[in-house]
Amino acid sequence: MADFLIVGGGVIGMMLARELADAGADVTLVERRQCAQESSWAGGGIVSPLYPWRYPQAITALADYSQGFYPQLAAQLKEETGIDPELRQDGLVFLRVADQQAALDWAAQGQRRLEKVDAAFLYETEPDVAPGFSEALWMPDVASIRNPRLGQALRASLQKRANIRLLEETDVVDLYHEEGEVLGVQGKQMVLAARHTILCAGAWTGLLLNKLDQTTAIKPVRGQMILFKAPKGLLNRVVLMDGRYLIPRNDGRILAGSTLEYAGFDKHTTEDALISLRDTAYQIMPRLRDYDIEHHWAGLRPGSLDGIPLMGPVPGYRGLSISAGHFRNGLVLAPAATQVMADQLLQRPPKIDPAPYQLLAD
Incomplete structure (x- = not known):
């Protein structure tokens, strides 16, 4: 049984898998297609909100952290995988x-x-x-990154880690739960068990939460x-x-x-x-x-509502968390989202206050 099961292989899901694995956890990542082929591939790759002064402080805090993180990440991925994410720090x-x-x-x-x-x-x-x-x-100081290459590099990085199980072309049709505890996910032909499940399925996250009668603004x-x-x-x-x-x-x-x-x-x-x-x-x-x-x-x-992502435990269900709803800024905010989620999941002191991103119980 995996320590963590991540549903969704976009940039955010892959960065989180990498962080958890590097902390010593056994991680399974499930992706309905191939990794980084949805919004992570389709976006432009600007490492900043378009008009950053128009965003609430909850977004600014994440963006400030992430922008300082990408140069290090791009260099690490190029050295580790040989794939250059093509970070351009040209303003x-x-x-x-x-x-x-x-x-x-x-x-x-x-x-x-x-x-x-x-x-x-x-x-x-x-x-x-x-x-x-x-x-x-x-x-x-604004950078841009070639997001398809970033996705390729992250995927190759995961494949190098023995404690990450990568399952692509695998549909998740439901969450497997008993008496208020999520025990994993139900695929078309299998059940995948984990001690903790994290939904990072982008625009599809809301559909999975609906199966638990949980409604969000994610669409x-x-x-x-x-x-x-x-x-x-x-x-x-x-x-x-x-x-x-x-x-x-x-x-x-x-x-x-x-x-x-x-x-x-x-x-x-x-x-x-x-x-x-x-x-x-x-x-x-x-x-x-x-x-x-x-x-x-x-x-x-x-x-999502005001572009503010939801990152944290799902109320009413033990063993289930979410990191989704990053709207136009998924790539921009991914390093910060990884930090927020990993600190919660690994019970570490938070580097970024998670309070603005929590789901509220109905």
Whole structure:
């Protein structure tokens, strides 16, 4: 019997499995597809909330921890697995920010590096951004990571650990429980037992909790993105305007995203979204008209109330915890989410106060 059974092999589930295993626990991780093929693959990989000053303190506390953690994690994974997650620490440019003063006040209050820059700085930094901007906001410490490569590296890292059992292409259809205690999960052809079960199944987490008559605000929120086959050097930093962004990759490709759609579990792409994303990308960087759109895809974010994740024990059920509902910031918050959950599960003194993320009993 495993010490811990994690349902869901996204970045958050894999990071937690790695942390628990490194603490000496026996861990089973169950994933309905292959690891990191849902929202962990589909996102953009910006290691910051899009407009961080607009978020509640509960999100800011997690984001601050995570942003300082990724350089170390990326280096460890590359050394351990040979797979480079391609962390880029090149900063983020904000164009046309309506609440600019609120952003500057937030930065000053928290002693964060965010500043207003003039047109000369902007166009020296990113010469191919659309002309006509007289100023911008600049956060030099914001990083981005190539999330599919991060997922590959984490998966390879788990496979190297003898005390992690990785079960992919394995559907969980129910939670196995008796007299208020969860003893594991029910698959289509097997029961997997564990001393403690953790639900990290992203947008699907709510469906499993529903089987226990537990309701949460977690629900799928579709996001669509496109990829331009651009040359190296056309864009070197993340650029954000009006809630949409461009993200450069090491090979020159540029991601443009993303939509925010309440369409249930429908992951189909739409022509309207493609046109909207394409036109916004052209507005930010007109030269993208010269390059083909190579790919168009959709993913399902685990939406939640105010974007605040649920991380902790499920009331009324011994042996069951949850880490889900990270909404648009799953990758951003993953290292902090791992810390919050591991400290609770291993009964360690908390490095991050878990109170804002607890499920409340009905």
